Every structure is written in C-alpha cells, then in structure tokens.
Amino acid sequence: KNQVEQSPQSLIILEGKNCTLQCNYTVSPFSNLRWYKQDTGRGPVSLTIMTFSENTKSNGRYTATLDADTKQSSLHITASQLSDSASYICVVVSGGYNKLIFGAGTRLAVHP
C-alpha cells in the first residue's frame, strides 16, 4: 500500500534553533518527493521538489534530503524564525500514474 508517514506529529522549538522533520514512504514506483509548508488558514506552498537522483536540495534556510534506497526524506530548518510556525507536509508522487500521496504533516511551533 502506498503510504507516507511523517514524524514527529508536532514539534515545539525555540526561535533560532535548528530542527529536522522526517518522512518515510512506501510509494512505488517513485517519481519525485515534495515538501510543502502550510500556514494556518492557508493552502500549502511548495518548498522543494526532489527527483530520484537528487540527494539534497536547499531553499533558503530549508534543506531537504532524500535517500531513495531507504525511502526516507528529511527537511532541516536552520536558525528557525517565528514565521516558520506552520505544518510541513511531505508528498510523494508515484510514477506512471502521477498520483500524489500526502503525509499527514508535522505541525511546527517556534516560540520566542
């Protein structure tokens, strides 16, 4: 069964600290993996898209990694800011049918 599991479910960190969010997937065949940021009351916004051959991709203070062998991805946030408080959703696109499989998200709260 195609699934995307994210951990932790929620996380609280202090402003300025770093954090890492995890995503494990069992989607096959694999096409690409995306991380989205969803602010409260808003729709998700794409942060990164990674294909099979890409191990790391950065977008400002956000760095995503992908290990296609272990089917794991992580999103690392450096020097967190209050505006980073949001849900972060991992999405895996299955090849062939181009189906998007969504994780349930990690809710991050950055406190001053």
Added chain:
Amino acid sequence: ETGVTQTPRHLVMGMTNKKSLKCEQHLGHNAMYWYKQSAKKPLELMFVYNFKEQTENNSVPSRFSPECPNSSHLFLHLHTLQPEDSALYLCASSQGSGPETQYFGPGTRLLVL
C-alpha cells in the same frame, strides 16, 4: 499569494442547505483540483479537471458535485452534507495534470451543523 483564490473563506451550513464553493486561478494553468483536508489527516484528492474535463473522481459521494466551466474556474456544489463533511476544502491548479507543481488556494473552512 499563489494566484489561486477561493471564496468564501469560511462557510457554515445546515444539512439541508445547498451552497457552492468557488475557485479561480490566474496562472494560465490547464488542470484544477479539489482536495479535502480534515484535522490531522492527509489531504484527500476529490476531483481532477484537465482542460475542463473531469479526469478523476476519487469515489466522492454525490452530495459533492464539481463544475468546471473553463480552465480558470472551478466550483464545488454542496447539497445535503453531513457533519463529518466539515473540513478545509482546498483548490489547486497546475500547468498539466502530470507531476508539475500544484499551486494551492487558501481554502474554504466548512462547518456542517
């Protein structure tokens, strides 16, 4: 903003009401989507339209009726909903219906009483 707008942003309706959600995209995309987002659950794809034609219906109950009059507009007509239909309804668009990046609207927060 992402170029995808949704109205209304909030909606409260009774189980016997009829209402419609509207989505408009200003990105020149050809594919549009409706998603349901319930608390602590992954986004659920409901419908996909590509060049105004419905290409996917993920076993959505008939009390949800989509309409796509053109590539820029998408509606979701609601009729005799149940309390468990309360959720955030998100519209998205993309250039094609393949693996391209989808751009999401802000959503309509629906409460069914």
